[in-house]
Amino acid sequence: MKKIKLRKIGYSAIGVLVLLVIGMAIRYMVRSNMKGNQMVLTEYPFVRNLEDKVLATGTIVPKEEVEVKPNIPGIIDSIYVREGDKVRKGDMIATITVVPNINEMNAALQEIKTAQLQIEQAQINLDNQEIQYRMSESLYEKGVISRKDYADAEQQYKNTNKQLEIAEQQLRIAQRHLEIAKTGITPELRELATTEVRSKLDGTVLEVPVKVGGQVVEVNAFNSGTTIATVADLNTLIFKGKIDEAQAGKLEEGMEMNILVGGLRDRKFPGKLTLIAPRGEDDHGSIKFPVEGNVFNPDSVYIRAGYSANAEIILQSEKDALLLDEALIQYDGDDDLPFVEVKQLDGSFKKVNVELGGSDGINVQIRSGIDKDDEIKVWNPSQQEIEKAKAMGHPKVIKRG
Numbered sequence: 001m002k003k004i005k006l007r008k009i010g011y012s013a014i015g016v017l018v019l020l021v022i023g024m025a026i027r028y029m030v031r032s033n034m035k036g037n038q039m040v041l042t043e044y045p046f047v048r049n050l051e052d053k054v055l056a057t058g059t060i061v062p063k064e065e066v067e068v069k070p071n072i073p074g075i076i077d078s079i080y081v082r083e084g085d086k087v088r089k090g091d092m093i094a095t096i097t098v099v100p101n102i103n104e105m106n107a108a109l110q111e112i113k114t115a116q117l118q119i120e121q122a123q124i125n126l127d128n129q130e131i132q133y134r135m136s137e138s139l140y141e142k143g144v145i146s147r148k149d150y151a152d153a154e155q156q157y158k159n160t161n162k163q164l165e166i167a168e169q170q171l172r173i174a175q176r177h178l179e180i181a182k183t184g185i186t187p188e189l190r191e192l193a194t195t196e197v198r199s200k201l202d203g204t205v206l207e208v209p210v211k212v213g214g215q216v217v218e219v220n221a222f223n224s225g226t227t228i229a230t231v232a233d234l235n236t237l238i239f240k241g242k243i244d245e246a247q248a249g250k251l252e253e254g255m256e257m258n259i260l261v262g263g264l265r266d267r268k269f270p271g272k273l274t275l276i277a278p279r280g281e282d283d284h285g286s287i288k289f290p291v292e293g294n295v296f297n298p299d300s301v302y303i304r305a306g307y308s309a310n311a312e313i314i315l316q317s318e319k320d321a322l323l324l325d326e327a328l329i330q331y332d333g334d335d336d337l338p339f340v341e342v343k344q345l346d347g348s349f350k351k352v353n354v355e356l357g358g359s360d361g362i363n364v365q366i367r368s369g370i371d372k373d374d375e376i377k378v379w380n381p382s383q384q385e386i387e388k389a390k391a392m393g394h395p396k397v398i399k400r401g
Contacts, residue, residue: 041378052358058241062232069225111174341377
């Protein structure tokens with residue numbers, strides 16, 4: 001009986017040992033299979049022209065824009081243009097009717113009456129003084145009075161005559177004041193101040209902010225005047241925008257630009273940077289610098305003033321550069337040197353230091369360390385890339401480049 005029990009115990013121990021061995025073998029095989037199927041994504045470098053650039057946001061505006069204003073006050077009688085019309089220099093924009101100022105007319109009429117009275121009095125004084133002068137002249141010739149008395153009489157006659165001339169001049173000034181009160185202008189200045197408002201340049205009417213019957217004020221030293229129309233040359237446009245202070249120091253006047261106009265489905269126009277403001281402006285808590293650049297339109301595309309636009313300012317251009325997705329670059333924790341993991345013949349990956357050049361924000365130039373035939377490990381694949389790899393049949397290597 002003891003032998004049978006020992007035999008049963010031995011068989012049980014052997015069975016447990018076999019089960020343990022089988023379990024370990026299955027576990028090893030599963031782990032090996034999972035390791036063999038582990039997905040590794042790679043990407044190839046590629047050769048392409050590189051533009052290292054910064055972005056400025058802004059608008060398209062005319063380089064030459066003029067506000068057409070009257071040089072006499074009045075009421076808008078007629079308007080001959082509307083927004084979008086093409087005009088030539090000298091074309092009629094509007095006409096103005098001068099409204100007489102009653103208070104000024106009354107004041108001018110009073111000035112005329114006063115000047116007329118002064119003339120009458122001066123004429124009487126002159127007549128009396130002339131009689132005195134003729135008498136003094138006769139007495140002097142007869143030797144009755146001295147030469148000094150005669151000279152005094154002569155001078156007094158001349159002064160009285162001058163007073164008459166001054167009174168006549170005051171009358172003419174009062175008459176001009178009356179003419180201005182009635183018509184807004186004197187005959188001598190009619191060519192300079194006119195009721196006809198005309199364009200000052202060739203271009204397109206951008207805005208007509210007044211209406212018939214509206215009152216307008218002339219341009220003077222104390223008033224900027226009423227704008228009747230805004231005319232601009234849309235054939236000569238500029239980009240006006242702002243750029244972040246971190247990028248402003250990289251810019252120089254004369255740099256090439258690519259200007260993308262949002263209203264034209266991001267159509268791209270060449271340009272050239274012409275101005276970097278010497279002083280920054282506070283823009284919602286951050287400092288930005290105004291920039292300007294000429295916009296070139298070789299195909300004569302109709303570009304409306306005020307379109308929003310983005311300007312890519314090209315800092316550096318490199319032809320046939322070896323590029324790699326910037327996200328694949330890793331940095332050593334000790335000395336912060338850039339490196340990538342290059343796939344070897346046995347399927348393993350080797351750390352290789354690389355020298356970087358310029359960047360366009362997505363791809364970076366590789367100056368040395370690898371070539372275009374090297375497979376670079378994607379060390380931080382996105383979930384979208386992994387799903388794409390699975391959809392392609394669970395390959396071990398996906399070549400994105």
